[in-house]
Amino acid sequence: MAYKYGFCDGFSDDLCGVSDKGTITPIGNMLGCSSHVAYVQDKCQGPRLCELLDISELNYDRRLDDVSEAFVEIPLSGDEHDSCCSCLADVEPWCHILTIVRESDGVVWSGPITKVVYRYNSVRIEARDKLAWLQKRVNEVDLFYPPGSTVPYTDVAQDIIETAMAEDDSPCVLDCIINNGDGLPAGADRGIDFPAFGGPTAFDDLQTLADFAVDYTVMNQCIILGPEQLPAIAIGILTDEHILGELEITKDGIQQANTIFVRYEGDADCDPGGTCDLQGALTCPCPGIAEGAQECYGLTEQVFDDFGLNNVDSANQVASSILNNTRIAPRILEFPPGTRLSPETPWSLNEMIPGQRMDVALSKLCLPIFQSFKIQKVEVRDGAAGEEISIDLKALNPL
Numbered sequence: 001m002a003y004k005y006g007f008c009d010g011f012s013d014d015l016c017g018v019s020d021k022g023t024i025t026p027i028g029n030m031l032g033c034s035s036h037v038a039y040v041q042d043k044c045q046g047p048r049l050c051e052l053l054d055i056s057e058l059n060y061d062r063r064l065d066d067v068s069e070a071f072v073e074i075p076l077s078g079d080e081h082d083s084c085c086s087c088l089a090d091v092e093p094w095c096h097i098l099t100i101v102r103e104s105d106g107v108v109w110s111g112p113i114t115k116v117v118y119r120y121n122s123v124r125i126e127a128r129d130k131l132a133w134l135q136k137r138v139n140e141v142d143l144f145y146p147p148g149s150t151v152p153y154t155d156v157a158q159d160i161i162e163t164a165m166a167e168d169d170s171p172c173v174l175d176c177i178i179n180n181g182d183g184l185p186a187g188a189d190r191g192i193d194f195p196a197f198g199g200p201t202a203f204d205d206l207q208t209l210a211d212f213a214v215d216y217t218v219m220n221q222c223i224i225l226g227p228e229q230l231p232a233i234a235i236g237i238l239t240d241e242h243i244l245g246e247l248e249i250t251k252d253g254i255q256q257a258n259t260i261f262v263r264y265e266g267d268a269d270c271d272p273g274g275t276c277d278l279q280g281a282l283t284c285p286c287p288g289i290a291e292g293a294q295e296c297y298g299l300t301e302q303v304f305d306d307f308g309l310n311n312v313d314s315a316n317q318v319a320s321s322i323l324n325n326t327r328i329a330p331r332i333l334e335f336p337p338g339t340r341l342s343p344e345t346p347w348s349l350n351e352m353i354p355g356q357r358m359d360v361a362l363s364k365l366c367l368p369i370f371q372s373f374k375i376q377k378v379e380v381r382d383g384a385a386g387e388e389i390s391i392d393l394k395a396l397n398p399l
Contacts, residue, residue: 036108036382038072039099040091040125043112044172045221049096050087056122060100060109061379064217064354065210067135067203070098070109071126076119088123091116094136098127105350108380110221129218130173134203137164140196143205147191147311153182153213154225156192157206161223164202176222182213183227189313193265198308208307212318217354226355228321230374234359236347238393245339249367251329256300258292260323263305264315288315290323302326331395333360333373340388349389352378358393371395 036058040049052074060070074088093114100109111129143159145151158179165173184190190213199205210216215226264287287303304322309315354375362369373393381388 035103035387037101037103039101040087040113041097041099043095043097043170044175045097045099045110049090052125055382057381057383058100059379059381061377062109062217062219062352062354064215064374064376065207067131068109068111068129068218069126070100070111070128071124072098072100074123074125076121076123088116088118088125091125098125102349102380105348107220108349111218130221131203131206131216131218131223133168133170133173134161134164134206135201137168137202138197138200139163139194139202139205142196143194145190145192147314148189149191150187151190152184153190153192153209154179154227156190156194157209157214157216157225160194160202160205160209172221173223178222178224180224180226183229184213184317188317189311191309191311191314193308193310195308211304212307212321215355219350219353224353224355230372231355231357234357234372235351236345237359237361238345239361240364242342242345243335243339244342246336247339247362247365248334248336249362249365249369250332250334252332253300253329255326256297256329257302257326258294258323259299259301260290260319260326261301261303262288262307262309262315262319262322263303264288264307264309264311286312288312288317288319290316290319292323292327295328331369331371331373333369333393333395335390335392338388340390349378349380352391354378358391360393 036055038052038055038058040052041047042049052072054075055072056075057073058071061068091113093116094112096113097110098113099107102108109129111127112132113125113127114132115124115126117124117126139160141163143156143163145156158177161177162174165171182190192209194205194208199208206214206216210228213228215228217224287305288309302322304318307315307318309318352375354377356375357372358375359372360369373395375391376394377392379390
């Protein structure tokens with residue numbers, strides 16, 4: 001996924017580092033060496049209600065195929081006349097957004113406030129990125145792409161988002177959708193059906209696509225849609241020297257399968273007495289099938305039936321995509337709490353977009369790792385100990 005949009009609307013060019021082309025030019029490239037300020041604003045980047053001062057703890061993340069979250073903790077004096085109380089008392093979920101600015105990168109996170117917790121000595125404001133609106137929307141019309149449809153799955157995802165938000169007064173959900181295509185051949189069969197009230201929410205429909213064909217994430221104020229496959233170019237190489245603390249590499253056999261079955265909705269030409277095989281179309285009810293080598297562990301199988309597909313070609317295509325990611329136990333690289341990236345890491349925070357590829361070369365583990373991973377999550381914490389940045393990575397097509 002290419003990062004190609006300026007996210008600094010409503011803030012000064014000096015603060016955001018906006019270049020002539022409208023893209024962010026990082027003022028500083030040091031991870032773990034920056035600080036943050038946060039604001040409460042009217043939704044859709046409206047007027048600021050207040051700046052949040054003296055934040056004791058701040059946390060935000062970026063996630064692949066999920067809604068990212070953020071929170072801030074603001075200490076209070078315990079006095080009802082505390083200068084910030086009037087502002088914090090007016091904060092309302094969904095009416096206001098939380099905007100976080102990092103001094104070297106401008107706006108790094110923005111989204112609707114979903115929860116406010118008041119205590120005697122503090123106020124905690126929790127927020128989610130703009131995809132959270134889809135968790136409160138139900139598609140009330142059929143979105144049907146018949147067998148033989150060649151509409152890219154990322155276009156289908158965009159249709160889901162635009163349909164869900166069509167009658168809402170939050171146009172900021174739609175003001176920046178970057179559609180990078182699904183990466184499949186132009187003539188590939190993409191038949192799929194999203195019936196009215198079928199999700200049940202629009203977010204559930206979007207998640208169905210993310211399970212096999214589309215990657216999505218929110219980068220600051222933009223929804224980015226792209227192909228599920230690993231990008232051709234990595235943002236850099238992660239080595240042992242970039243990791244401050246412990247890390248974990250997990251071979252997750254629970255996610256593993258070398259035979260995949262994907263059910264679809266009916267087939268008029270199927271034979272109820274037939275036997276399922278890799279062709280599938282002449283048997284009923286035979287799912288789409290993808291089979292891989294059994295190697296040392298024998299047969300491991302998974303069945304999927306919640307993709308809303310309506311023909312065997314699409315089911316076979318989905319099965320092959322899932323097989324490609326699960327035929328060997330997926331490798332997941334995680335940083336336990338307290339581990340962070342070194343300030344010497346040679347890329348900026350705004351290059352760390354979920355869905356991007358990061359090559360990993362680790363030689364100090366019992367299991368040496370020389371492999372390409374996809375960024376699943378980026379988390380930033382800023383508190384008394386300073387800024388800490390960590391990531392979760394997942395290997396696709398493991399060796």
